[in-house]
Amino acid sequence: MSVQDPQHPSKALVIAHDLAKTFDVSAPWLSRVIERKPRQLLKAVDGVSFEIERGKTLALVGESGCGKSTVARLLVGLYEPTRGGLTFDGQDAHAAFKSSDAKAMRKRIQMIFQDPYASLNPRWTVEAIVGEPLHEHGLVKDEQELKDRVAQLLKSVGLSALDMVKYPHQFSGGQRQRISIARALATAPEFLVCDEPTSALDVSVQAQVLNIMKDLQRERGLTYLFISHNLAVVRHVSDKVGVMYLGQLVELADKHTLFDNPQHPYTRMLLDAIPKMKDTGRARTPVQGEVPNPLNPPPGCSFNPRCPLANARCKTERPVLKDLNGIKIACHAVEEGRH
C-alpha cells in the first residue's frame, strides 16, 4: 500500500477535468449517401469534472442513459476520452494507459461490474479468475504463492479458501459479486470504480456486499467511484455525490448537503421519486416527463422540458457547473434565486 505524499496531503487522488465521450452512431456510409442522412453523434458524456480525495467515495447517480457508466469506463481506460482527461495521483492516466508502462497504471485502478453473472468466465475456476490479475501483473513467483494470495483475497471478502476449486455457477449472486471484488483487489489497487455493484442483488445480499465494501475501504484506504441509481444506497456509501443528467453533472455536493438540502430541481425530483418506507399509503405527485433522447437533446438546459422552474433563459442558454454556497451546481434558476 502506497503512502500519502507528505508534501501534498490534501491533493485529490483522482481528478477528472472536462471529460467527454462522443459516440458515432451514424448509419453506414452507403445508407448515408443514398438516403442523404447526416452523420449522427451521441454525446454520452459532455464535459464532466470532479475530484476524489484519497480514501473517499464519490457516488454518481442518475437515470439510465445519463452517462454514468460511460464515465466509469473512461476512468478505467476502457474508453478513450473525446475531450478532457483524467489525472491520477498527479499523472495523466490516459497517456499512461497508452505508454509502454500501461500496466503500472492499470494495476492501480480496477473495476467492479454490475452483473456478476456476466463478468465471471463460467469455464474458469475461482482460482483462475482471482489469480489472473496476479499472473498478468507478475505479482507472484510460483503456484504456491498464487494459491496463498488467492486464499487470502477470498478470505478478505468473506469466502473460504476451499472455494478456490469451484466454478462461478456454484455460487449465488452475492457470492459471485464477492469473487469480482476479490479479483479487483488482487493487484492491491488504490482506486476502485464500481458500476452498480449491487443492483443485480437482493436487498439482504446487497447489505452483505455493501458492508464488505465499507470494511475494505476502512482497512485498505481505498478510494471509490460508486455508480448507482439507488439513492438510498448512495446515501449509505458515499462521501460526495454527483448527480448526472444527459451526460452532464448538474449538482455536485457533500452527501449531507445534497440529501438534506438538494438545490437542483432534478436532484429534488429524484429524491422525491423514492418511495419511503415510513409513510405507508402516502400519495405522491410524481414528476411528469421522461429523459429526452440524447441524440436530440433540447436546447439550453437539457432538463428544461421537465423542470418546474424553467423560463426563457433555460430554454436557450446552457447552464454551466458553478460554485455556489459550497456546492457545485448547473442551474439558472438556483443561481438567480428563483427557486
Add this chain to the structure above:
Amino acid sequence: MSLLQVQNLVVEFPSRHGTLRAIDDISFDIAPGEILGVVGESGAGKSLTGASIIGLLEPPGRIASGQILLEGKRIDNLTNDQMRSIRGRKIGAIFQDPLTSLNPLYSVGKQLTETIQAHLPMSDQEARQRAIALLQDTGISAAAERIDHYPHQFSGGMRQRVVIALALAAEPQLIVADEPTTALDVSIQAQIISLLKNVCKKRGAAVMLITHDMGVIAETCDRVAVMYAGRIAEIGPVHQVINHPEHPYTAGLMASIPDMDTDRERLNQIDGAMPRLNAIPTGCAFNPRCPQVFDRCFKERPNLAAVSRGGQNTPTQVACWLHQPNTLEGVA
C-alpha cells in the same frame, strides 16, 4: 366475500433429481378492490404464485395440490379455452418488461382493440374509441394519434402505460402485476406506481402487486405477504408488517434496506442466502439464517398463526414458532 382465495397451493417441478417444491402450501385471499403486495427475494416463489393464478404456469411446473377460487369458483382446474375467457376479462396481467409483453408487429391500437373485442361485444368503431379513452386514462397525451404507433415508438415508461391500458381493457376485477416497475428508472417508477394505484382504485379492481421493493409496497398496498423459500412467512396490514415485523426474516429484511433518514455505519445483514429448492431444511425454512432459532424450529414447520397486538381488526399472521402460543412452555 373474498374476490380471490388461494388455498393450500402447492406448485411442483418434476426434475431428474426428484420433485422440487417451488411453492409449498400457501394460502391467502384478496378482497374486492384491495391491493395485496407480495415481497420476497428472488426465488421465493412470488412470480410462480402470480403465474398460477393467471393460469400461465410454464410446464413442467404444475399445481400439485390446493385450489384457487375466483368469486367462489375454482379456476385452477379449468381447460386452456375456459381459462382464456377469464384471463383478460376477469384477471388482467402486467409483467416486468413492457417490451416483451407487447407485440412489436402490431400497432398498440390493434392490440388494444383486439383485446377489447375478444371480451366485450363492441363494433370496431366503439372498440377504437374505448382504446383511445384507455390510453388517455393511463396518461398518454395525444392518444388519438399515438394509438396507431408501434411499441418501438414509445419509451419504456410509456410502454408500461400501454401495458396497463391493455390489462384494464376488459374491466377485470383483479390485476396481477409482476414487478411492473423493476425495468424502469426511479422517476418513471413513481409515475407508473401512482398511475396503477389510481386507475385501479377508480375502477374498483383489486391488485396483487409482486415486487422486491419494500418502498413500493409501503406506499401502494393495503396488505403485504412476505414470502421465503416458497412459503408465506408473514402476512398482514402493510403499516403493521413494516413498523412491527414479527417474523425474524421480515425484521432482518427491513433492517437490511438502506433508508434515507438514518445514518448507519453498517447495514444489518442476514448472513447466508435463501436455500435452494433441493436443499430446503426440515422444520422452518429460515432456520439456518435465523438469529433466534431454537430446537423446535429444526423439527416442525410452523404454520401461519395470528399474532394479536392491541385489538386490531386484521391481525398479522406469522409462521414462526416464537409466536405460537404454547412455544414458551416448550422452551422452558
